Amino acid sequence: MIVVTGAGGGIGRQLVLNLLGRGARVAAVDISKEALEGTVQAAGSHSSKLSIHTLNLTEREAVEALPEQVIERHGQVDGILNNAGIIHPFIHVNDLDYDKIKQVMDINFYGTLYMVKTFLPHLLARPAAHICNVSSMGGFLPVPGQTIYGASKAAVKLLTEGLQAELKDTNVKVTVVFPGGVSTNIMKNSGIDNMDNTEASQEQLAQLLTPEQAAEIIVSGMENDKVRIYAGKDSRIMDKIYRLSPAKATNLIADKMKDLV
Template identity: 60%
Template sequence: MKLHDKIIVVTGGGSGLGRELVLALLSKGASVAAVDVNAAALEETVKLAGMNSANLATYTLNIADRAAVEALPERVISRFGAVDGIINNAGVIQPFVKLKDLDYAAIDRVMNVNLFGTLYMTKAFLPHLLARPEAHITNISSMGGFLPVPGQTIYGASKAAVKLMTEGLSSELQGTNVRVTVVFPGAMGTNIAVNSGVMETLQLKAGEAPPVKMLGPDKAARIILDGIENNRYRVLVGSDARFMDAIYRLHPQRAARFILNQMSGLLSQ
């Protein structure tokens, strides 16, 4: 689906990859409804949009709040007249600890935002997307959604659920006007990666493997939008995601052991 003149909803649009997706969509001539829990972050996105901000509307809400999400389509349609696509990008990561040390409050937060937030958005907007001549749903999973990362087990479980939900949805929508893409980003230079401690650990143990090069979120956004415009079934973002996808397909246990070795320094702390 070509994005020019389309109306796209982006969750997590206040920072990181979500912000870059918003800005890139606007530069392609799309209109964007940016959603985020952080009002100040959305205001900054509007400032960065500059002259393109005339085609940008912001909505401050928590996607884990089902009632708020269910009310969102009418708000967006009231502003833009229709909706042609959604990009479910918003997500949170767990504290970097083993499952035995992870409290249920953290578990609930990760599952509620990453899985149920994506589900609520998809369910709320799908009837409106089916009414369009063409439409698109893009769900952001993670490299951790197909490859186990110790210390991020629940985060990975939530993103694996997003993967399977998206792939199932794609099958269900065959023969309709709605296309579906699942995205697997690798390491990116965003707050979610830095705050997790994952990147620091990989760099500390880089002597055992090629160093991980973080992909800029602006470049990641361009890769994702290219995938949407070409109606790709799945998009691997970054050389690390492509490499680990290939290794995991060939030898899952070896790939899991490789990641464990990379994470062991942080997990032992």
């Protein structure tokens, strides 16, 4: 039984559907009830194994009430998949207001932290359990115009790696995910309307993973207890370049982002 956050669309919805297709029971969590109902519809005949929970991850007390709801419905919880996240407008830190900075950190980092802290005691009580946190390629490689988003995802990366060390002798496996380019509605869902996606070429769009492909990579990696999962060739390649030459990788991305920031 797996709890999935950000389950109302994009990768999150496909994670839910993938898990259900493999026979798992799933608790789908999202801030939008309407989006969750769409996930239920997409689940079709598998919806009997699915529960939905409308929740704002930035509200710690609401998150702390979630395990009781999940266990009441499913009887147990064997894993959490922290996928929920938002980006911010493609602008420099100097021009980004503190309210947006706080919102990004609250959802991306603190939302993940609240889920981990809340569910970990329950996971430790299971014979086998899993924590999977979705970071980002931007969590190890700086992207101009998304610096605060990157900082939040870097925090998720280090949190997850710290958990891997702390839990290595327990029953709880820990995985960090680094998605590259995935074709989702994250910009719309993040409240960003200042960029025109219509200029993206078909060639560029074709290079993006679909949410279905990303979900398959992530769930398969979890099943195989991978410590790191790179969802997309771009993420894997940029990780290698960044390890070899951080300056070269940083300049490469900065040059590509000139027209966006």
